[in-house]
Amino acid sequence: MRLQRLKTGVEDFEIFAQIGKGAFAEVRLCREKTSSQIFTMKKLNKSDMIRRGQVGHVRSERNLLAEIESEFVVKLHCSFQDEEFLYLIMEYLPGGDMMALLSSKGTLTEEEARFYIARTVLAIESIHKHNYIDRDIKTDNMLLGKDGHIKLTDFGLCKSLDLAYLQDLNDTSKDLNSKSTIDLWILKSDL
CATH class of the missing domain: 1.10.510.10 (Transferase(Phosphotransferase) domain 1)
Structure with a gap:
């Protein structure tokens, strides 16, 4: 019961106007009810993500936001989900884009x-x-x-990035123009 009370959900936020809409998500301005702090809420439809094959993209975005603490990257406050949607709660930047x-x-x-x-x-x-x-x-x-x-x-x-192939490219003992090095880079890279 205690863990259930600590879980964050959409009911913990007062949702305001939509401030953005993309191909896979809508972004709304919201206020956390307990702290009154203003955030943006990115709301992604799970069935749309699965149908469009975007699950990996959303996972990458969430992982990057969770891992990186930088003054140059929007901060992730929390993420959660319900039956239909995934939610990313991020800092609000009032200057627009x-x-x-x-x-x-x-x-x-x-x-x-x-x-x-x-x-x-x-x-x-x-x-x-x-x-x-x-x-x-x-x-x-x-x-x-x-x-x-x-x-x-x-x-x-x-x-x-897969650092294994970057290490191969940085190895100065290898000829970077050799066919095997280029083939290795192309095979390991799916950019």
Whole structure:
């Protein structure tokens, strides 16, 4: 009984307006009832995920969010499920996304462009340091905090790296241009 009381569920959140909708999920603004803290709730339909073969993608996204603690990645507060849906509760970033910023500003100054490019490079590097590749980097997936700093989100297409073949590529005793090394890399990589 005690464990059941400690489990988080959708009933623990007050759900507000929809702030995003993708091919596989909807994202809503919500407030945790006990703390009154504002979050975003990503709600994924389990039967749609299974039918579309997206279970692995959702698992990769959840794993990346659970593993990575970075100032450049949206923080995962918790995840849970019910009979129909999977839920990811993540930090809310009130600055919108980079696409909206570019649409409203039109053109960035050189200083602004340098700032956002540098932050984007650091964000991508933080993913790579944790042995993931984000295969869906676009302005819609770059959220802005209230301070204007970028955080990456939506890791449904991320890929965990198999470090075994990277070690083979880093081995300086091997000829990287040999057919066997290239074949090994292609066979082990499903990027």
